[in-house]
Amino acid sequence: MNVQKFQESMYKLIVETSTNLPKDVRRALKQAKEREIAGTRSAMSLATIADNIKMADENVSPICQDTGLPTFKIKTPIGVNQLELKQAIYDAMVQATKDGKMRPNSVDSLTGENSGNNLGIGVPVVKFEQWEKDYIDVRLILKGGGCENKNIQYSLPCELEGLGRAGRDLDGIRKCIMHSVYQAQGQGCSAGFIGVGIGGDRSSGYDLAKEQLFRSADDVNPNEDLRKLEEYVMEHANELGIGTMGFGGETTLLGCKVGVMHRIPASFFVSVAYNCWAFRRLGVKVDPATGSINEWLYQEGEKVNLVSEEKTEKTEEAKEIVLQAPITEEQIRSLKVGDVVKINGMIYTGRDAIHKYLSDNDAPIDLNGQVIYHCGPVMLKDEEGQWHVKAAGPTTSIREEPYQGDIMKRFGIRAVIGKGGMGAKTLAALEEHGGVYLNAIGGAAQYYADCIKSVEGVDLMQFGIPEAMWHLKVEGFKAVVTMDSHGNSLHQDIDKSSLEKLSKFAEKVF
Numbered sequence: 001m002n003v004q005k006f007q008e009s010m011y012k013l014i015v016e017t018s019t020n021l022p023k024d025v026r027r028a029l030k031q032a033k034e035r036e037i038a039g040t041r042s043a044m045s046l047a048t049i050a051d052n053i054k055m056a057d058e059n060v061s062p063i064c065q066d067t068g069l070p071t072f073k074i075k076t077p078i079g080v081n082q083l084e085l086k087q088a089i090y091d092a093m094v095q096a097t098k099d100g101k102m103r104p105n106s107v108d109s110l111t112g113e114n115s116g117n118n119l120g121i122g123v124p125v126v127k128f129e130q131w132e133k134d135y136i137d138v139r140l141i142l143k144g145g146g147c148e149n150k151n152i153q154y155s156l157p158c159e160l161e162g163l164g165r166a167g168r169d170l171d172g173i174r175k176c177i178m179h180s181v182y183q184a185q186g187q188g189c190s191a192g193f194i195g196v197g198i199g200g201d202r203s204s205g206y207d208l209a210k211e212q213l214f215r216s217a218d219d220v221n222p223n224e225d226l227r228k229l230e231e232y233v234m235e236h237a238n239e240l241g242i243g244t245m246g247f248g249g250e251t252t253l254l255g256c257k258v259g260v261m262h263r264i265p266a267s268f269f270v271s272v273a274y275n276c277w278a279f280r281r282l283g284v285k286v287d288p289a290t291g292s293i294n295e296w297l298y299q300e301g302e303k304v305n306l307v308s309e310e311k312t313e314k315t316e317e318a319k320e321i322v323l324q325a326p327i328t329e330e331q332i333r334s335l336k337v338g339d340v341v342k343i344n345g346m347i348y349t350g351r352d353a354i355h356k357y358l359s360d361n362d363a364p365i366d367l368n369g370q371v372i373y374h375c376g377p378v379m380l381k382d383e384e385g386q387w388h389v390k391a392a393g394p395t396t397s398i399r400e401e402p403y404q405g406d407i408m409k410r411f412g413i414r415a416v417i418g419k420g421g422m423g424a425k426t427l428a429a430l431e432e433h434g435g436v437y438l439n440a441i442g443g444a445a446q447y448y449a450d451c452i453k454s455v456e457g458v459d460l461m462q463f464g465i466p467e468a469m470w471h472l473k474v475e476g477f478k479a480v481v482t483m484d485s486h487g488n489s490l491h492q493d494i495d496k497s498s499l500e501k502l503s504k505f506a507e508k509v510f
């Protein structure tokens with residue numbers, strides 16, 4: 001085995017997976033895009049997603065700033081040295097991180113320290129199996145944190161909101177799957193893909209669910225019951241009206257793959273792995289003698305271009321309001337849910353570590369009237385020491401729910417940008433203080449990186465690149481008001497209406 005060559009092959013696999021969506025995923029997104037009604041928020045979001053996918057491909061830069069937990073699944077012929085392959089993967093990962101193709105994403109769970117190179121205890125995940133074939137099959141999935149947090153595991157029988165009792169049978173399983181899509185709302189960057197594992201124990205059930213994500217998006221389940229179940233879910237989950245980013249719309253789910261395994265008598269688990277639209281998984285067949293790639297997987301068929309040639313998409317229909325910090329309370333109070341804003345000037349990133357920090361410390365800068373962006377970007381420093389943004393989409397805001405309202409009031413922050421929406425505590429604070437929540441398009445990391453014209457500074461670097469407070473100068477940064485200062489929340493509305501729709505599926509089907 002030429003290990004050096006194998007390392008190069010793994011580098012190519014990592015870069016390609018992070019920057020270029022596979023064709024099967026593109027086909028699913030294209031269909032979704034064609035179904036949306038022109039001029040709606042969902043159509044606008046999908047048009048941005050399409051632009052983003054194209055930009056990532058052209059710039060060879062991460063589709064989404066969260067390059068996820070890299071998970072490799074490898075099958076090797078008997079006699080191949082798996083330890084050598086593992087080391088080559090680690091080395092390729094370090095290089096891809098250095099080159100800005102992967103965000104440093106490996107964090108010490110106890111100290112919070114970022115290793116900086118994507119290596120750590122148990123990271124990346126590398127799983128081997130032996131097989132009788134004469135080539136090495138390597139598959140990689142980069143599954144982001146926002147969608148990972150929306151995974152869910154049901155233990156049957158159980159009682160489900162909207163659907164009632166789910167028993168230990170195919171119909172109970174159906175209810176769990178429908179519920180899993182509802183509970184994710186837009187927070188895992190819908191429209192998503194789900195892998196479902198029936199049976200096993202708590203860990204093997206999730207493994208089976210994740211295994212389903214390696215199936216091609218357009219395959220057909222050979223098990224007749226599961227085929228029917230998958231088709232049912234694909235048809236009806238899209239009637240929930242959650243839509244892209246939870247903005248409402250025609251497509252909520254892009255793919256559903258179900259696998260089954262035996263269980264022990266007392267346990268009956270249904271495990272669901274949720275993957276965002278930025279479904280980054282690819283595979284290669286590698287020659288064990290030379291270490292080079294012989295074939296790419298998931299790439300059959302024509303090239304799929306998602307950006308419409310004729311710019312018929314009426315993305316400019318909603319009136320766009322320009323915001324520039326410092327923003328006054330009066331300006332904020334004039335905004336309403338549904339307004340589309342364009343931000344010019346300075347915004348400051350702040351996510352989990354910063355919110356915790358600000359809850360018991362002073363801010364490093366004056367945040368009065370300013371905008372906080374829930375974002376953990378991919379950054380690279382050039383030889384002159386200047387930082388450049390390589391990818392910078394929003395992160396899931398709900399994680400900051402315990403802190404957000406208090407921090408806005410204490411520091412005078414007028415707007416937060418994020419995705420997926422926030423809860424009742426923040427909504428009350430927005431009303432009381434005069435604040436607004438702006439929803440950006442999750443995963444559109446290239447699109448937003450392009451709006452960032454310069455990096456003016458950084459604070460709290462001790463939290464690592466994704467968690468530091470970056471001072472960013474932006475131009476034309478587009479987002480939708482989804483929570484305003486008058487007590488309105490689009491997220492609350494969609495949650496309520498989708499729960500009503502979910503309850504229509506309570507009756508027995510299988």
Ligand SMILES: O=C(O)C[C@H](O)C(=O)O
Pocket residue numbers: 065066144145146147187188189375376394395396397442
């Ligand atoms: O960590 C991130 O940048 C985003 C995360 O994947 C999320 O969806 O919240």
Ligand code: SF4
Pocket residue numbers: 064065066067068143144145146147187188189276277278393394395396442443444
């Ligand atoms: S931000 Fe959205 S698209 Fe990116 S990894 Fe998280 S869930 Fe996926």
